[in-house]
Amino acid sequence: MVTITAAGASELGTRAKPAFSLDDLNPYADGCPSRRLLDRIGDKWTVLVVGTLDDGPRRFSDIRRSVAGISQKMLTQTLRGLERDGLVNRTVYAEVPPRVEYELTVAGTTLLAPLKALERWSIEHFGDVSASWELYDDTHADSAES
Amino acid sequence: MVTITAAGASELGTRAKPAFSLDDLNPYADGCPSRRLLDRIGDKWTVLVVGTLDDGPRRFSDIRRSVAGISQKMLTQTLRGLERDGLVNRTVYAEVPPRVEYELTVAGTTLLAPLKALERWSIEHFGDVSASWELYDDTHADSAES
DNA sequence: CCGGATCCTAACGGATACTG
DNA sequence: CAGTATCCGTTAGGATCCGG
Numbered sequence: 001m002v003t004i005t006a007a008g009a010s011e012l013g014t015r016a017k018p019a020f021s022l023d024d025l026n027p028y029a030d031g032c033p034s035r036r037l038l039d040r041i042g043d044k045w046t047v048l049v050v051g052t053l054d055d056g057p058r059r060f061s062d063i064r065r066s067v068a069g070i071s072q073k074m075l076t077q078t079l080r081g082l083e084r085d086g087l088v089n090r091t092v093y094a095e096v097p098p099r100v101e102y103e104l105t106v107a108g109t110t111l112l113a114p115l116k117a118l119e120r121w122s123i124e125h126f127g128d129v130s131a132s133w134e135l136y137d138d139t140h141a142d143s144a145e146s
Numbered sequence: 147m148v149t150i151t152a153a154g155a156s157e158l159g160t161r162a163k164p165a166f167s168l169d170d171l172n173p174y175a176d177g178c179p180s181r182r183l184l185d186r187i188g189d190k191w192t193v194l195v196v197g198t199l200d201d202g203p204r205r206f207s208d209i210r211r212s213v214a215g216i217s218q219k220m221l222t223q224t225l226r227g228l229e230r231d232g233l234v235n236r237t238v239y240a241e242v243p244p245r246v247e248y249e250l251t252v253a254g255t256t257l258l259a260p261l262k263a264l265e266r267w268s269i270e271h272f273g274d275v276s277a278s279w280e281l282y283d284d285t286h287a288d289s290a291e292s
Numbered sequence: 293c294c295g296g297a298t299c300c301t302a303a304c305g306g307a308t309a310c311t312g
Numbered sequence: 313c314a315g316t317a318t319c320c321g322t323t324a325g326g327a328t329c330c331g332g
Contacts, residue, residue, distance in 0.1 A: 027268055028194055029214050037268040037275060042188050044324090060294060071326055076295055086278025097293045098332080107274050114267050117260040122183040128253050129183055132232025190304090206314055217306055222315065243313045244312080 040085065045070055045078045047115050050104070053088070054112050057103035087111060186231065191216055191224045193261050196250070199234070200258050203249035233257060 027035045040046060045067065052058060052066045064075050079102055082088035087108035093099040104112065186192060191213065198204065198212045210221050225248055228234035233254035239245040250258065 027265055028198070028212055035268075037272050038193060038265070039190065041264060041268065042190055042193060044185065044188050047184060047188060072295070073327090074325065077325090084279060084282040085275045086281070087275075092294090095293095098295095100294060107271060107278075110271065111267060114260060114263040117263055118187060119184070121257060121260050122181075122187065125253060125256065126183050129231045129233075132253075133230060135232070136230040218315080219307090220305065223305090238314090241313095242312095244315090246314060 037085075040081060041111075041115075043078065043081070045074055046082065047118065049075070049078050050082065050087070050108065050111060050115055051119055053102060053104045053108070054116070057091070057101040060100050060102070063102065082108070183231075186227060187257075187261075189224065189227070191220055192228065193264065195221065195224050196228065196233070196254065196257060196261055197265060199248060199250045199254070200262070203237070203247040206246050206248070209248065228254070 027038050029035065048067045048070070049063060052063050058066075060075070060079075063079075064070060064072065067075070070078075079088060079090065083090050085107075087105055089103045089105050091101045091103070093101070194213045194216070195209060198209050204212075206221070206225075209225075210216060210218060213221070216224075225234060225236070229236050229248075231253075233251055235249045235251050237247045237249070239247070
């Protein structure tokens with residue numbers, strides 16, 4: 001199960017080139033696994049959670065405090081997903097009270113750069129976008145107003 | 147409405163610096179507008195749709211064909227949102243049959259770079275992640291197996 | 293302190309039918 | 313062709329209780 005076969009990989013058959021071209025798997029295709037990855041990244045909380053882990057390991061409650069508004073359920077779920085993706089390491093310390101630390105893996109660190117870029121973009125452009133909202137809501141006030 | 151006041155901006159009072167520091171608005175804060183932006187980006191389809199617009203204006207149905215699996219409802223919704231954000235320009239040609247073209251604005255183009263970076267990351271790392279999935283599902287088979 | 297299990301609601305999002 | 317409106321199933325996700 002979880003057949004990792006890349007789209008069209010089976011057609012390669014006896015081809016000498018084992019690695020498929022990057023162009024072969026485009027996220028725009030429906031079944032493509034890379035699409036699933038984008039979906040995960042597109043997850044509401046993943047960006048925020050990964051973002052908090054850029055300066056070393058952090059505890060569960062610590063992360064939870066950092067990401068305002070996240071519920072414990074969603075944090076657990078997000079962290080589990082990231083762990084399954086191999087982007088985050090989960091370390092349990094058998095103490096009382098229990099302590100669990102989460103840390104980006106090497107792969108997770110590579111994700112950090114694009115994610116931070118997005119975060120930066122959001123911060124830098126939120127002004128423009130807010131202005132655009134006003135303009136849009138103003139010019140389209142005829143269809144639906146307050 | 148849609149008060150653009152940055153968090154803590156009111157406290158600045160008579161400060162000579164009208165522009166707030168970028169550090170003042172972090173997407174991790176709950177009410178911060180930049181969070182809303184991240185949410186939009188985190189939308190399931192936005193990344194894909196914006197991605198298809200990187201080589202010039204495209205028609206509705208054209209985009210729809212490019213983004214496999216998107217429904218017409220979701221495409222409309224996504225495009226409307228992007229238009230409201232000022233990231234996409236919508237041009238209606240009064241013809242029969244009607245023709246509507248969508249094009250990235252300047253701001254939209256600035257988003258393209260981080261988005262493409264993410265897309266690239268997904269493609270490059272989906273192999274590692276898939277492998278991680280197998281490993282994870284294998285080692286955690288005790289809790290839930292087929 | 294960490295996080296699993298459950299319940300329950302709001303939304304997301306698809307299918308379809310209809311307008312210009 | 314582009315878009316709206318409606319219906320309706322699926323899921324995301326919050327609240328709460330519980331167990332390690």
